[in-house]
Amino acid sequence: MGPIRTALPLLVIQLFSLEVWGTSPWFVPGPKEATCGYDGCPKIDPAMINVHLVPHSHDDVGWKKTVDQYYYGDKQWVQRAGVQYIFDGIVQELSLDPSKKFIQVEIAYFWRWWSQASEETKSMVHQMVNEGRIEFIGGGWSMNDEAATHYTGLIDNMALGFKQIKDIFGDCGIPRVAWQIDPFGHSKEQANLFAQMGFDGLFFARIDYRDKAQRMESQEMQMVWEGSDSLGEDSSIFTGVFTDLYAAPSGFQFDMRYDDDPIVDDIRLREYNLKEKIDLFVETVLSNMTKYQSQTNLMFTMGGDFNFQIANLNYQNLDKLIKYVNERSGETNIRAFYSTPSCFLKALNDEGLTWPTKTDDFFPYADGPNSYWSGYFTSRPSFKFHERQTNGMFQAAKQVAALFQAPNMDELFDLQRALGVAQHHDAITGTNHADVDADYHLRLHEGQLVAQGSMTSHIFPVLNQVIEKDTDYTCSRLNISSCSWTEENGQLTVTIYNPLPRALNYNVRLPVQDKMTVRAFDATSELSVEYVPIPNEILALEERRQSLAVLDAIFRVTNIPAMGYKVIYIDQTPIDESLLKPLENMSPEDFQKEMPDNFNVQLGHYLSHQDYDTQASGAYIFWPLEEKAEMSTIVSSEKYEGGLLNEWRLKLSIDWASLIVRKYEDSPEYEVEWLVGPIPIDGDELQGKEIILRYTDSGVANEGRFFTDANGRQMIQRQRDARPSFDLEDGAQEEPIASNYYPITSGIFIGDETSQLSLLNDRSQGGSSLKDGEIELMVHRRTLVDDRRGLLEVLNETAFEDQSGLIVRGKHFFFQGNEALSTVWRRTKMQEQFLQPSLLFFDTLETVEDWQASSVEKTWSGINSDELGDNVHVVSLEPWDDGQILLRLEHFFEAQEKHARQSQSTTIDLNKLFQGLTVLDVLETTLGGNAPLESMERLHWNTHSWNSEHDAYHSMVRRQQDTQISLEPMQIRTFILTIES
Template identity: 40%
Template sequence: MEVCRLLVLVLLFLQQICMTVSRPGYSSDFTIDAPTCGYESCNPVKDGMINVHIVPHTHDDVGWLKTVDQYFYGDHNDIQTAGVQYILDSVIPELQKDPTRRFIYVEIAFFARWWREQDDSMRHVVKGLVNEGRLEFILGGWCMNDEASTHYNAIIDQHALGLEFLRTNFGECGRPRIAWQVDPFGHSREQASLFAQDDERLHDYNVPDRVAAFLKAVHDQAKHYQTDHIIMTMGSDFQYSNAHTWFKNLDKLLRYVNEQQTANNSNVNVLYSTPSCYTYQLNKADKTWTTKEDDFFPYGDSPHAYWTGYFSSRAALKNYVRRTNNFLQVVKQMDALAQLEDTDNSTYNIEILKEAVGVAQHHDAVSGTEKQAVAYDYAERLANGVNECQKVVNDAYGKLLPLGTVKPPGQGFCTLLNISVCTATESQKEFQVLVYNPIGRSVTYNVRLPVVGSAFSVTGPSGEAIVSEVYPISEDTFRIPERKGALAANELVFFVTVPALGFNTYFVSLNSGAESQVPPRKSFTVGADTTIGNQYISLTFDGISGQLKSMRNLKKNLDISLGQSFMFYPGYAGNNSGDVNQASGAYIFRPNATSATNIGSGAQLSSSNYIREGRLVQEVYQQFAPWATQVIRVYENEQYAEFQWTIGPISIDDKIGKEVITRYTTNLATQGRFFTDANGREVLERQRNHRDTWDLNVTEPVSQNYYPVNSRIYLQDTSRNVQFTVLNDRSEGGSSLGDGSLELMLHRRLLKDDARGVGEPLNETGADGKGLIVRGYNYVFLDTIADSARLHRDLGERLFMAPSMSFTNVQMKYADWSKNFRTNWSGLKRELPANVHLLTLEQYAGSGPAPSPMQPYLLRLEHFYEKEEDAALSAPVTVSLKDLFVPFDIEAVTELTLGSNLPLSQLNRLQWKTTDSGHTDTTLRFKPVSLSEAAPLDITLNPMEIRTFQVKLTQH
């Protein structure tokens, strides 16, 4: 099947998952004549001819070689000539000149900024063009997001931002009908446009030549299409800043080519069009289309250039994007539960973080393929958004904490806990910890806080004593330059169990002069194996090398041999003069070897390798090289082992760039199969050296087998009914290059650019000017195949929707605090079922019926198990919204499309005939389950189903 049509159908699916949320302050206060947008606005086609749909467009990266601001205003044209404001300034007048002209626009992050700067006269003109279908918004997201390194929750939210802007300002005609993913790596790119002069008296008059060349291109392309309609995209990155030149030449192209119909009986008809109009004609052709169920990864543009490096590029930024999106979900929930009003400035604050997170999903942002200066800009935007939303959390606690009139103390935040830095806990002998849980069920979570001292008491929300221990901060943490000025030498560890959509308060105080709570440091016994574990799992380490040797599931009596090491692939340092000289870089992973090199000689027994066994956690410290270290932990009552790795500065003294991996080696019989998630949700089976839809020519045996891993990768041995699973804390590239083994790429430092446009090597540095140090986590567990889904779904939800901690440092004991403030609170009257995830809860102006006096909310529920994934939890589940929330009751609901910009009752999608495994399905579309008339507040969810509601509230 032709790629273009396949992509159109795929993108129709992608567009359906978009969502929107309230964006106040953008609505227009003027009206125009009744709209004629939609398929009725398409230019006419000619039956019996090859209709060439010319689609004028621009692709405007929301940051890449320049920052978002620089691209919009046209700054630093010495880097790249691009100014988005001038594109829009130029296109609008050209569309006014000729009603047959069309233009599509995608990146709402740019358009919204341009729109804010226009007066009502220009806004009126633009709205008229939109209502006539001459200017059409495609995709509708805040950006054109990356598809490999993004989590589905963040994809939904970034589309939310753009779609609601369009709904608010342009109504029905602003609603995108087609997605448009032309640049995320793996999709098709535009064909070259043809330009010609129009005066035959000129010596270089070339109309006949250009027309002949164009007609040949049309007929060549038409051979690969199933209908008489083909699409030619006319544009590229940041084009149309001089729209007059573009449209003048396109007008000529249409005129001279169409004149051939009468002059030479040509069967080619060229027209201005849009992706929507093109797709509409495909639908009218009444064909039966094949479908594709696997994805488009990995992409390669030549035999030695596979775009699998960006799955792991800029590992620190990838983690920061993931964590800030986590915080955004917390903030939206707390804003809704506390029912904050505009006077609290929460809407403005949240918008700043929404826009920052939305921009960060761009395919040259979280992907790690931007210039270093632009990466800094993305991080700064995220940090600013986090700072603004910390104010929202403060305001929310200001309403949720008080039992009377006493104002609660302000909250402090610690954003560097991953490197054991927190002023609020290091500088005080007494402080309070508030932990908010954004999951719809209670969650047990281990807390690690940097402290000065070795003995503490911790009091829980009901006045109970909480068991705690103190562990020294590892030596590898002290070498991180960003810790400069930190006071703590130890970490306080204790467990918390936090209620659903709620918070607990914990009270910590230093016990001066008390006996140390630090478990003693123990050396490995030479020649004797050492085992750490709990009632669920155990890990055994070799007594000679100190390396991991085996893993056991004690409850299921499962055991496997398990080795784990850190290795690197040397990056190919080519000069990019040809395919065989392709260098490894930000986009492309091209190792200069087919096997990885061990870092150091392994975790040899030395003073750098030791054990601490406490009551709450047992830890093994390993050093593989001065720049590659690890702490392996098994916590009490947890069924997984935590692997905390610290990599960097990656050594380049030998002038060799390195791609660092962690590899797990088992004795499982996997037959070349392994499994990875897709954007943190569904799981895809992978087969080494194989593609489902074509015969693979193996030219890069390592990078050709790398896939994006957003949340988990696992191996199965069906003969033993065993599954070995590794969860990761950020998007990474991963693979299984040998039976029984799997690997994840953790960090990359390269000395060559790969000639894909970024123009600089991926050579990140830290605060000390040396190579960047990156810290992250793997979570490893072993279980039967049937029971593994519960573990990785539950743990995956806990990792992605991690609790949020904030701190106060008033000198107030539990007894005094509990008289004035709540120490325990839940926003739910009952927990959600184990297979239901609260994907969205936020204040929302909405697309449904007129708002009640109290602002409606947006609620999105997700069944996050796949069909037949679990014997019990894959079954349909019903959730009653009646009397569910503590602060308010839900009075009525209106079901919306997943995009939340249209009531479900108004959804009218094109119907398609498809062929799947020999049978025809005539309804390739979403079929949301309707609400029960007898119980309108009872919501039934089928496996992998997400349902979206605008809810009307009544306040208690």
């Protein structure tokens, strides 16, 4: 007997809750022997065209509506989307017919639904997952962006989703296919990380329109992507690109959000369209087959944004499509069936074809002439900074929780979820509505409070400090030189936690009131303190209206222990006159003489294209109105010269931006602090602007070559006006600026045989080298016309009641040197810039003498940094299950950098790594932590690089002897350690 289907009207069906359905007679169980994974895939007929129909729903974790609004279906007038109803309907439909399938991707939504489901419903879903009827694909908390995200955020996002579904469904919850169908360009490092997570394949939709046209012509829409030049086959992943984004083919989009007609198969009706529909489907299949190498297997994504809110509507039409296509299979040689991306992938693998390879990335993405999606590399810079800052704090909080042996990650779960949401391709990208951006900020802020509460709960009791509930022991407003702890307390201690796996020297800047003597002490000595006036542009910020600080007190703390803390005592007393050293006026020419040879820095802006009918520059798109930026000039400067630092303050020819250049003693780099906003848009004509900083080293002849980082890890070579994988045709001449803009997550450099100019940033930004000897980074944007990519809102960020334009403050760091020195500086500084120390404040009544004489341990380290050396980084250290911690170690140099020491392999003894902890057992896992490495075998793919003599599966197992492990350049290894104190 065929599947049982209710005759109740659709409206009545939707009135039933899952509590009523439960395991009632409506539920049709599948075959008892069915299994998840490749073994449960449909059988392929090699003599036919096998069309894999994949029911799916792409559910943005915030975009036009907030996460909560999307889940519950609130504000339907903004977008008709309610994710909880998708899950309800899917389970109902699959309970009626064991042949149906569905893939679930975004775990943030599934976890919420699962937490509210009844036990009967959970039992049904368990069976469906075990039988492969519901399959998890991708499996991250959100579908992350690939341009603006730091690799630690990518790993944590995926690992959080992995752990939730693995804990619920066991091995059947382990995804085997990555699913990045909506991000706006794709990163080589992302491909590498997915390979290390054990994925067999990756599918996505968006690539440059010229790249797609050339790939379709040459049948290279599927390839093996080599994710790392250092790691070889272990980093490679089979990659497939869809021809038409990720919706169902035109004519077969049956959800309530579309206008396609249903399949009407009653010949008595005037609306009868069966032959027309099946003819169209056959035509679509045959057309698509010309674009791909395989002539046996084809996948169609039957779904789209927030699809399957009426699951019955979709599945009824898909049932008819499958039935009638297969009835004509003798004529068309086409058969259709429900499938999943993993089953499609396995079918392709079984064909044994030889595939082309790719070694570069898919940036920048353009979907048409003058339509380069390189604006979002910079859009909403304040959120990009907030996410990066919170991510660094999260890594530190995880370390502290693990080193102080918290039993699990429960105390940090809220922050985990907030950061997982922040990685979403409409969150960190800045491509969201203003109220959604505010919601993202609030989630991060609440998560930061959780993180500092977790850190203080572990560290402060050791220091004999009693924690008061609902007290913030951090200074979250240091970015605007404001801190109530230092402005309002005479005596206090600051505990500086260093999350790096090596000791650190750190320049502390604390805002204080005028006419105050600040004395700083460590456990044995007094530190030298200098005072610098807070710039007038900062003092005038609306956010600081309650702040009393007018000075920054600066002192250098040396040898802060690796993954440990150092406590500093601060004493403030009034004095009769200010210790402020006067600033020295300088001409722009004198300032330039004090900069490094051949160096210059300028701030400027591009005017934005604003023609809605053709193409405007907006949240996604960057399209400058003219091919030249308007550059400001330095009209005057002031210099502070001290023992700890020199600081030059530059007044520009525009009054809405300023620059400060700093050089700290004993630091090889220069620091540039920029303040931009409100960006003016008024005048004779409303005009959007895109703000850049341009750095020039006229001594570097880079011949159009420059290097940008991929998600904070490997450096990718770029060539101005060219792409390695396809012919740019007239693209560079048509739009020479935006076509050469790339995502700069952490750094960019130019160089020649003798010298390099390296530039690092504190958040994701777009950037390029448009002329030899130049680097430019876009730091802020304000555009006034929607760019017609679905957002329907302009990127016009404002603040406060008067809706004035947003002011943003940030930093760049630059270094000049030869290749060897520059490489070491970049690699080391990138880690330092991301993992900055956390400062925890506590007021005290003790005198400094009593504090120094006390028995409280004022320095502490959780690891033995000598065991790691200077080319190994701790990516993650966090509580796992009771008595266990998860550890990720990374070799953060590339093999091709060929440094005499740092780019060589290294060996570590895990049992010598931790202070006070003994490692009892070591289990190596995949990068996501959801499977033992020894059990993870990946599909092998034939390419022109690798012969066909490999086994069908590629093993990722690495050599390990007891607690001794080795690391090769760019390798990350993940371990679950069983420990005891």
